[in-house]
Amino acid sequence: MLGSESSDGTAPLAGVTVLEVGAFMAAPFATMQLADLGATVLKIEVPGAGDPVRTTGPFLDGHSSPFARLNRNKRSVALDLKSEDGREALRRLAAEADVLVENLRPGAMRKLGLDYESLREAAPRLVYASASGWGQDGPLANLPGLDIMAQARGGLMSITGTPDGEPTKIGVPICDLVCALYVALAVTAALRERDRTGQGQHVDVSLLEAGVSFAVWEAGKYFATGEVGHPLGSAHQTSAPYQAVRTADGHVTLGAVTPKTWSGMCDVLGLGALQADERYADASRRHAHREALIAQIEDVTRGWTSADLVRALDDAGVPCAPIADYGQVFTDEHLNQREYFWDADHPVLGPVRQLGSPMRFSRTPAVRDAAGPLLGEGTADALRAVGYSDGEIHALAAQGAAALGEATPPDPSGTSEREDPA
Numbered sequence: 001m002l003g004s005e006s007s008d009g010t011a012p013l014a015g016v017t018v019l020e021v022g023a024f025m026a027a028p029f030a031t032m033q034l035a036d037l038g039a040t041v042l043k044i045e046v047p048g049a050g051d052p053v054r055t056t057g058p059f060l061d062g063h064s065s066p067f068a069r070l071n072r073n074k075r076s077v078a079l080d081l082k083s084e085d086g087r088e089a090l091r092r093l094a095a096e097a098d099v100l101v102e103n104l105r106p107g108a109m110r111k112l113g114l115d116y117e118s119l120r121e122a123a124p125r126l127v128y129a130s131a132s133g134w135g136q137d138g139p140l141a142n143l144p145g146l147d148i149m150a151q152a153r154g155g156l157m158s159i160t161g162t163p164d165g166e167p168t169k170i171g172v173p174i175c176d177l178v179c180a181l182y183v184a185l186a187v188t189a190a191l192r193e194r195d196r197t198g199q200g201q202h203v204d205v206s207l208l209e210a211g212v213s214f215a216v217w218e219a220g221k222y223f224a225t226g227e228v229g230h231p232l233g234s235a236h237q238t239s240a241p242y243q244a245v246r247t248a249d250g251h252v253t254l255g256a257v258t259p260k261t262w263s264g265m266c267d268v269l270g271l272g273a274l275q276a277d278e279r280y281a282d283a284s285r286r287h288a289h290r291e292a293l294i295a296q297i298e299d300v301t302r303g304w305t306s307a308d309l310v311r312a313l314d315d316a317g318v319p320c321a322p323i324a325d326y327g328q329v330f331t332d333e334h335l336n337q338r339e340y341f342w343d344a345d346h347p348v349l350g351p352v353r354q355l356g357s358p359m360r361f362s363r364t365p366a367v368r369d370a371a372g373p374l375l376g377e378g379t380a381d382a383l384r385a386v387g388y389s390d391g392e393i394h395a396l397a398a399q400g401a402a403a404l405g406e407a408t409p410p411d412p413s414g415t416s417e418r419e420d421p422a
Helices: 026-036 065-070 084-096 147-153 174-197 207-212 216-225 259-269 272-276 283-288 290-301 306-315 333-337 379-385 390-398
Strands: 017-021 040-045 074-079 099-102 127-132 202-206 242-246 251-255 320-322 342-346 350-354
Touching (some): 017 026, 026 040, 026 065, 026 074, 026 099, 026 174, 074 084, 084 379, 084 390, 099 174, 127 174, 147 207, 174 207, 251 306, 259 272, 259 306, 283 290, 306 320, 379 390
Parallel strands (some): 017 099, 040 074, 099 127, 127 202
Antiparallel strands (some): 242 251
């Protein structure tokens, strides 16, 4: 097998080899999860250009800060897939790999002769995962699909923001990211199924369907009553109080939807009279009268500082939290004590601070290895592992079908020749 175990040999996916033919977000974030779990991830990149994220700032010593984080624990293999020799190299890598993850526009890999059907005869055990905007078939399949389009068409933007406000997307590329997580989940499931049958398969995950999968409350309403969701600001779709409320110096989020937490909140705020009001007898009825309820709550909370209110609600066992900005998140004492953040080594930048994996294992911890690789630094080793001689490798490099290492960072003004990704 082409892959190698993680440094301590205990990571859950140690020994699994993954090829990534991806760019920007969906495929790279999916394979980052697999790399964190111990898989050997070979990131296939365009010689001289690489993943377009390499040209996305901010830059440190000419190297992309986002790239160094999104592509941690991976090895870069630079192959020109528009050349026959580059495609043949990928075929040989795929024949020895366990997984291939790609997020090019549907049809792009087929034009290259590198789609699942083209590869599976030589690689019947290969799990081949495709991430795209709209899926591999259907009337939208051939359209370009970015995260904001998936948020728009998938309904998320219709319920995000404030009533009568401008269209608002979720602050992170949520459809890209959850599509990637579904890809990683599907890949691990397909590998488990392969353990039973010996056969790989094709996995098709779209940004659109990943986004629509979040509509749990909205589907519960629509399929039961025909009601269509709309923006509620920070409020919950069905229960109250569950939202941000104003304080003397900002806002605090609270969720007092169970009998115990509702009673606790009323006690803290001196609003015991509300507990006798039939309009507020349960979370559903409180939601139906939410505007009046929140006005009464905020009449009191405006007299509290956010810090004092959080302390009082915490002491009463009422779920609450301040609204932190990312400067506060990235220096948060709780996260620091749990050692969530960690430093990955980079050959040029030195230690690169990383976001931790949310997956914590009692016996087989997630891998904490290197920051995003230099372009082409893993090409020679990967090709040797599938039978290329040093002479053949240097010949591929001489004709431009491969690149063996990055002398200088890609020019941020340059563009990749790879097909548009999802």
